[in-house]
Amino acid sequence: MKSNGKPKPRFTFEDPERVEQIFSQYPDKKSATLPLLHLAQSQEGYISNSVIDSIAELVDCHPAVVMDCVSFYTMFYTKPHGRNIIQICQTLSCSLNGADELVDHVTDKYKIKPGETTADDQFTLMKVECLGSCGTAPVVQMNKEYHESLTKQKFDELLAEFE
Ligand code: FES
Numbered sequence: 001m002k003s004n005g006k007p008k009p010r011f012t013f014e015d016p017e018r019v020e021q022i023f024s025q026y027p028d029k030k031s032a033t034l035p036l037l038h039l040a041q042s043q044e045g046y047i048s049n050s051v052i053d054s055i056a057e058l059v060d061c062h063p064a065v066v067m068d069c070v071s072f073y074t075m076f077y078t079k080p081h082g083r084n085i086i087q088i089c090q091t092l093s094c095s096l097n098g099a100d101e102l103v104d105h106v107t108d109k110y111k112i113k114p115g116e117t118t119a120d121d122q123f124t125l126m127k128v129e130c131l132g133s134c135g136t137a138p139v140v141q142m143n144k145e146y147h148e149s150l151t152k153q154k155f156d157e158l159l160a161e162f163e
Contacts, residue, residue, distance in 0.1 A: 088128065
């Protein structure tokens with residue numbers, strides 16, 4: 001595919017030995033899809049169409065199959081994001097226990113809606129499905145850490161640590 005008359009840059013893994021190591025752990029190439037996606041995201045920051053095409057070629061499947069994996073798991077990002085990712089669970093238990101107010105709070109405080117990033121690239125706000133800790137709702141995942149039973153005040157204290 002071409003854009004603006006120039007060939008689209010092709011994604012390549014910076015560490016081909018790590019790719020070989022991943023493949024060696026599985027009897028079937030397709031089983032390496034998720035670890036390859038994690039590796040690509042750690043390299044690029046997100047999963048671009050070029051990453052999807054490259055991984056599909058490596059595991060010998062259609063790009064739509066790789067895209068299915070990417071769209072199923074909320075830990076994969078399909079566009080560039082800020083330095084800190086605020087994922088707020090929007091599923092029933094969290095929603096009934098104040099998650100919607102937490103989303104509104106971020107929107108008011110940083111002027112970003114779900115899916116958007118602050119102008120200074122400090123925060124990206126995302127609404128996600130159940131984070132698997134419904135008994136401690138509302139739950140927010142800040143980067144890779146869970147923060148449970150959040151009140152607006154506790155959430156503010158958490159956000160202040162990343163400002
Ligand atoms: S409903 Fe939010 S963690 Fe399950």
